[in-house]
Amino acid sequence: MLAFILRRFFSSLVVLYFVVSLTFLLTTAQKGGPFEKEKMTATAKAEKERKYELDGPKWWQLARYQKRLLLERDMNVSIRYGDLTVAEILAQKLPNSLTLGACAFLIAAIGGVAFGFIAALRRDSWVDVSAMFFALGAISIPTFITGPLMIAVLGLWLGWLPIGGFGTWQQLMLPSICLGLPFLAYVARLTRNSLLDVMSQNYMRTAKAKGLDDSTALLRHALKVAILPVVTYLGPMAAYVLTGSFVVESVFNISGVGMVFVNGIQNQDPFLLCGAVIVYSALLVFFNFAVDVTYTFLDKRIKLHG
Amino acid sequence: MADGTSTANRWTGAPPNGWDVLKRNRVAMVSLWFLVFVALSAIVIPFFLPDALKTTSDASFSPPMSESADKQHVHYLGTDVNGQDLFYRLLMGAQVSMGVGLVAALVSLLIGGVYGMVSGYAGGRVDGGMMRLVDILNSVPSLLFVMIFISAFDGHFKDALDGMRLYGQEKHWQWLEKFGANLIPYSRIMILVIALSFIQWLTMARIVRGQVLVLKELAFVTAARTMGQSGWAILWKHLWPNLSTIVLTYLTLTIPAVIRDESFLSFLGLGIDDPAASWGSLLKDGAQVINPLDSKWWLLAFPAGLMSACLLALNFLGDGLRDAFDPKSND
Numbered sequence: 001m002l003a004f005i006l007r008r009f010f011s012s013l014v015v016l017y018f019v020v021s022l023t024f025l026l027t028t029a030q031k032g033g034p035f036e037k038e039k040m041t042a043t044a045k046a047e048k049e050r051k052y053e054l055d056g057p058k059w060w061q062l063a064r065y066q067k068r069l070l071l072e073r074d075m076n077v078s079i080r081y082g083d084l085t086v087a088e089i090l091a092q093k094l095p096n097s098l099t100l101g102a103c104a105f106l107i108a109a110i111g112g113v114a115f116g117f118i119a120a121l122r123r124d125s126w127v128d129v130s131a132m133f134f135a136l137g138a139i140s141i142p143t144f145i146t147g148p149l150m151i152a153v154l155g156l157w158l159g160w161l162p163i164g165g166f167g168t169w170q171q172l173m174l175p176s177i178c179l180g181l182p183f184l185a186y187v188a189r190l191t192r193n194s195l196l197d198v199m200s201q202n203y204m205r206t207a208k209a210k211g212l213d214d215s216t217a218l219l220r221h222a223l224k225v226a227i228l229p230v231v232t233y234l235g236p237m238a239a240y241v242l243t244g245s246f247v248v249e250s251v252f253n254i255s256g257v258g259m260v261f262v263n264g265i266q267n268q269d270p271f272l273l274c275g276a277v278i279v280y281s282a283l284l285v286f287f288n289f290a291v292d293v294t295y296t297f298l299d300k301r302i303k304l305h306g
Numbered sequence: 307m308a309d310g311t312s313t314a315n316r317w318t319g320a321p322p323n324g325w326d327v328l329k330r331n332r333v334a335m336v337s338l339w340f341l342v343f344v345a346l347s348a349i350v351i352p353f354f355l356p357d358a359l360k361t362t363s364d365a366s367f368s369p370p371m372s373e374s375a376d377k378q379h380v381h382y383l384g385t386d387v388n389g390q391d392l393f394y395r396l397l398m399g400a401q402v403s404m405g406v407g408l409v410a411a412l413v414s415l416l417i418g419g420v421y422g423m424v425s426g427y428a429g430g431r432v433d434g435g436m437m438r439l440v441d442i443l444n445s446v447p448s449l450l451f452v453m454i455f456i457s458a459f460d461g462h463f464k465d466a467l468d469g470m471r472l473y474g475q476e477k478h479w480q481w482l483e484k485f486g487a488n489l490i491p492y493s494r495i496m497i498l499v500i501a502l503s504f505i506q507w508l509t510m511a512r513i514v515r516g517q518v519l520v521l522k523e524l525a526f527v528t529a530a531r532t533m534g535q536s537g538w539a540i541l542w543k544h545l546w547p548n549l550s551t552i553v554l555t556y557l558t559l560t561i562p563a564v565i566r567d568e569s570f571l572s573f574l575g576l577g578i579d580d581p582a583a584s585w586g587s588l589l590k591d592g593a594q595v596i597n598p599l600d601s602k603w604w605l606l607a608f609p610a611g612l613m614s615a616c617l618l619a620l621n622f623l624g625d626g627l628r629d630a631f632d633p634k635s636n637d
Contacts, residue, residue, distance in 0.1 A: 019446055026458040136625070140617040142566045144573045144586070145610045148593040152606065156596070243449050250574060251593060261450065262574050265457045273454065280447050288445055 001296070008292065012285040016278070023277045024065055025058065027270040052079060054270070065274070075278070076271040080263075086275035089260060094279065096166055097256035100248065101241050103176035104183070108241070109234060111180070112187025117223070119188065120195035121215055131188065138185035143244055147178045147251035166254050175252045179244055183237050187230055194226040224298070231298060235291035239284040324551055327630040334626025337619035344616055348400035360394055370604050384604040386591055396608060399583040404616070406499055406584070407565040411557050413503035414564075418510025419553060423541050425511065426518030437515065440508050448505035449567060453576050455501045456494075464493045491582070498577055502564050513556055514549060521545055551631040559624035562617045569613065585613040 035045050049055040053064045053076075068074050075086035115135075119128045138146075154174065155163035162171050198204065199222055207217045246258035257276055264273035328334055352360075356379055370384040370392075383392040425436040471486030473479075489496070521527065522545070530540050569586025571577030573593075578584045592606030 015442055015445060023451075023454055026454045029458050030461060136621055137614075137618060140562060140621040141614045142569060142617075144570065144589055144593070145614055148589070148596055148606055149610060152596050152601075152603070156601075239447060243447055247570060247573060261453075262576065265453050265576060268457070277447075277450060277454075280450060284447055285445060 005293070008289055012289060016281055016285060019281045020069070020274055020278055021062060021066065023274050024062055024270060027265075027268065027273050028054065028058065028061060030268055052076075052271075065271075075275045078264075078269055078272040080267040080269045081272065086272050089272065090257065090275055090279055093255060093257050093260050096254055097242070097245055097249070097258060100172065100175055100179065100254065100256065101238070101245055103172055104180035104241050104245075105238060107176055107180035108183035108187055108237065109230075112184045113191050113227070113230065115184070115188040116191025116195065117218065119192040120199070121218060123196065128192075132192070135185035135189050138181050139189075141182075142247070143178055143182065144247045144251060146181060147175075147248060150174055150178055151251070163252070175248050175254060178251070179241060179248045182244075183241060187233065187237070190230050190233055191226065194229045195222055198222040198226045228295070228298060231291060231294055235288040238287040239280075242280060242283060324630040328626055331626040331629065333622050337622040337626070340619045341616065341623065344400060344612070345404060348397045348404065352394060352397050352401075355391075355394055360391070383608050384602075386605055387595075392588075392604065392608060395583050395588060396612060399585050399588050399609065400612065400616075402495065402578060402582060402584040403565050403568060403586070403613070404561075406495065406502070406568050407561040410499045410503040410506060410564040410568075411560040413499070414506035414510055414560060415553060415557055417503065418507030418512075419514050419546075419549075421507065422511040422514025422516075423518050423545060423549075426515035427522055427537060427541055427545070429519075429522075433515070437512075440511055444508055449570070452501045452505055452567070453571065453574075455504075456497055456571070456576065460494060460497055463497050464490065467493055495578060495582065498568060498571065502567055505567075506560055506564055510553070510556055510560065513552065517549055517552055518545055521548055551627075555624065555627040555631050558620060558627050562620040562624070565613075565617060565620075585609055589613070 035048055040048070046055065053068075054061055065076070068076060075090075077083045077085050078089055081089060115131055119131045122128050151163045151174070154160050161174050162168075163174065166172070195218065199218070204217060204222060207221050208214070212220070243258075245256060246262060248254070249256045249258040250262065257279060260272065261276040261280075263269070264276060358379060368381055368385045368389075370382060379391075381391050381393070383396065385391055386395065421436065421440075425433045428436075467486050467490050471483050471490070474482030474484075474486055527540060527544060530544050535543070565585070568577055568584060569589065572579075572584050572586030573590045575590065578587050580587070588609040589606070592602075592609055595602045595605055
């Protein structure tokens with residue numbers, strides 16, 4: 001177990017290292033470099049490039065950035081945000097994104113399993129059919145359609161929920177529902193299908209033969225096995241929720257890491273962009289890792305090999 | 307067979323063909339016809355629209371079914387901020403979005419198919435290594451990379467096209483010069499397609515590999531091998547035809563994924579930009595003008611409606627295909 005964790009940890013670090021290096025190379029490879037848009041003389045440009053350690057050949061720039069990152073644990077400064085350090089910017093924006101992501105994640109995970117459970121229990125009834133029809137709709141239609149529509153209908157027309165701002169639970173509600181809805185639908189489908197699979201097993205027949213009613217049998221015996229595919233999906237889901245928050249943040253005007261990322265690309269801000277990528281990739285790698293570990297606790301039959 | 311001796315509980319028919327299963331799926335068939343209808347309209351109708359509707363005009367934000375400024379035409383779906391007819395924009399957006407979806411899905415099929423076949427057929431250590439690479443790439447936030455990739459290579463790509471045009475000019479190769487000049491406005495779309503197809507091939511590779519692993523153990527492959535056919539010939543002649551239905555299924559499911567990603571990028575302002583339109587960029591314009599005082603609902607409602615309907619139809623069709631050709635998978 002420990003060997004597995006260590007191995008996965010190191011391979012994650014290697015992945016992270018390459019991802020960050022590639023991001024750095026790609027952002028600095030942009031035509032003209034980060035200082036192209038500003039009108040300045042060649043000497044001023046060279047001066048700026050030296051100041052931000054973006055002069056010289058590519059590999060040398062990369063080496064200096066990596067040295068700074070690894071040895072001094074410093075993500076450098078943002079070129080566009082008035083020389084604020086990347087760490088400061090991220091520390092300011094990350095809580096918003098994480099709160100939003102966590103709410104959406106909880107809505108999706110809990111709601112999805114509940115809906116999937118009900119649909120499986122009432123298999124082939126109108127509840128099941130309409131729930132699955134609705135689920136496919138929620139999966140197909142992206143958040144940048146549902147978001148503005150929810151604002152228009154729930155926020156402006158009916159006036160039930162506030163559409164802007166961030167902090168109170170009412171303000172958090174629309175964005176997190178909007179972000180969580182497609183994932184809720186996917187989890188519901190996954191739960192339903194895997195529950196139906198498990199229900200056809202012999203031990204389920206035994207459980208029912210012993211006199212358990214449908215819902216108890218499902219809850220006690222089936223759900224524990226059927227939840228496994230859902231758990232596998234939770235890792236990628238956490239990642240998708242994070243990426244999905246880009247759109248939700250832009251629709252609902254929330255200042256989070258997603259907006260930092262988009263602005264970083266549009267402003268060609270290499271250090272800020274790399275910082276955002278580090279945060280995203282680290283979270284993603286961590287979630288995948290956490291899922292693998294959870295897996296062993298849920299199902300003792302699975303042997304890990306990293 | 308039909309001699310009357312067979313009992314009711316003995317099954318004697320041929321196994322149901324996937325296409326027959328699909329044809330019985332009414333939702334999938336309706337989706338298919340709907341998609342054909344939208345695609346044909348998006349290609350054909352713009353030819354018949356009067357030229358006056360295709361340009362910008364002074365009549366910005368006129369509501370649906372209002373007359374144009376010169377009283378000659380009707381804006382069926384209203385106009386946007388530049389006074390462009392939304393109906394026309396929507397059809398052009400459909401062309402771009404569906405085109406990008408289809409092309410990127412095909413490219414991802416090419417890469418993923420070849421990768422998956424080689425990996426599955428080679429087996430052993432090669433397979434392990436190749437699938438490990440897929441795992442690693444899967445754990446990278448792919449959409450983030452598409453964004454960075456596009457912004458990094460957009461300028462260079464445009465330069466390369468321009469260089470091609472100048473080279474043609476220099477050598478007096480008119481066709482090359484024209485070719486380059488015609489491509490330059492589409493460079494952004496092309497780089498988008500390239501980037502999106504590079505992230506979509508992973509699922510395809512995995513599915514093809516899984517299928518090849520099953521197929522290569524079957525007798526006909528062994529027979530082909532004993533007859534001295536090369537690995538490539540076996541892959542192409544014997545395995546590929548057997549893979550085609552499952553590949554078609556996942557192709558149908560890849561298209562909406564690509565369309566969604568493309569619209570996502572365009573919505574954020576990182577994908578297709580003016581004057582070209584896609585559903586995502588139209589939605590971006592629509593989302594910008596919703597406010598409580600003066601609702602320009604048509605700019606949001608029509609693109610959202612058409613895009614949702616198409617994505618739903620593609621997903622229903624893909625689900626139907628999957629039920630028909632890949633009954634064991636459930637997800």
